[in-house]
Amino acid sequence: MKGYESLHSFYSPLRISTRPISRRRCFQGPRHTRPFSSSTRAAIAAPEIQFDGDASGRASLLQRARIVPASPSYFTAKPEFTDSLLNLQALLRKYEALPVLAPGHAPRVAWKTHAQFMLTSTEPVRVARYSRILKVLHRLNYIHPSLMPEEVAEAMQVYKRDVNPYDKVKQPVIIDQSGRARGLGRRKTSSAVAWVVEGDGEVMVNGKSLSQAFGRIHDRESAIWPLKVTDRVDRYNIWALVKGGGTTGQAEAMxxxxxxxxxxxxxxxxxxxxxxxxVTRDARMVERKKHGKLKARKMPAWVKR
Known part of the structure; x- marks a missing residue:
């Protein structure tokens, strides 16, 4: 009976039933690991909360409370990036029902590249993560300009480049008072400026005739190829200034x-x-020679492939 009294005194605050506990149930393991039925489950109220401290000298609940950060992503690895993404997604959900422009008619905006974004960020962000922000920005950019909310415009302005190249309008080239039209051309590291005026087919390059400036027939034909394909060789005179690169690059720039x-x-x-x-510029450049090769890609003859 002593064992029963000790067990009863131990479990009595937690049990409603006062029937004796069998010896078999006493050795079924710790109480928190044994299943109990609803009839034997504990029914104890929580102690009263003391906000001003208690008699034992413990600090009050307000003093022991943990400060909750304002940012929901404070404990994430990248809180600044996550907050920016959540803010844009919240704006998209808020104004998702606004009318949008037709596909391809949205204002052209030059967003910051990943490298430019990293200069203003204090966290390492991968390209794939930054693309998620760009995807939301593209969708917000399609909102009709007349209905664009001010907070959306301010949020988008953060990710725009300082200078938008799409705002630049190309100035039209006109014929001057002398009847000359100025044209520019580049190829590899060569550049050329040509003045085209109505005449009898005279061509001057850097103060020299066409045959003196270019020794190869192929380069001469390349220089005046636009006149040949349009049958205008005998109708215009050309004065050109070329520099940089080799003769082939100068002829193609011309x-x-x-x-x-x-x-x-x-x-x-x-x-x-x-x-x-x-009228299409060839953007290809000379490929550098690699170590162990005769040229950029040519291997020596003794190398077996």
Whole structure:
């Protein structure tokens, strides 16, 4: 009975039933690991909360309370980035029902690149994560400009570049008082400026004739190729200044310059010049030579492939 009294005194505050506990149930393990039925479950009220401290000298609840941060992502690895993304997503949900523009008619905006975003951020953010922000910005940019909320415009302004290249309007090239049209062209590291004027087919390059400036026949034909494909060799005179690179690069840079000047006189020739490849700049550069190769990619003859 002593064992029963000790067990009863131990469990009595937690039990409603006063029936004796069998010896078999006493050794079924700790109480918090044994299942109890609803009839034997404890029913004890929580102690009263003391906000001003208690008699034992413990601090009050207000003094022991943990300060909750204002940011919901304070304990994440990247709270600044997460807050920015959550803010944009909240704006999108808030104004999702506003009318939007047709696909392809949204204002062209130059957003900050990942490198520019990292200069203003104090956290390392991957490109894939930053693309999530750009995706939300593209959707917000399609809201009709007349109905664009002010808070959305302010949030989008943070991610715009300082200078928007799409706002620049290309100045039209006109014919001057002397009847000349100025054209520019580049190829590799070469650049050319050509003045096209109505004449009898004279071509001067850096103060020299075409045959003196370019020794190869292929380079001469490249220089005046826009005039040949349009049958305008005998109708215009050309004065050109070329510099940088080699003779082939200078001749191909002059091709683009002459074509741009010719289109000022006759804009209807643009489709013909485009099909001939005169108005599209070739952006390819010379590939550097690699170690152990004869040229950029050519391997020595003794190397077996």
């Amino acid at each position: 091709t683009l310059a002459v074509a741009n000047g010719l289109m000022v006189h006759e804009p209807d020739l643009k489709p013909t010049l485009r099909r001939a490849g005169c």
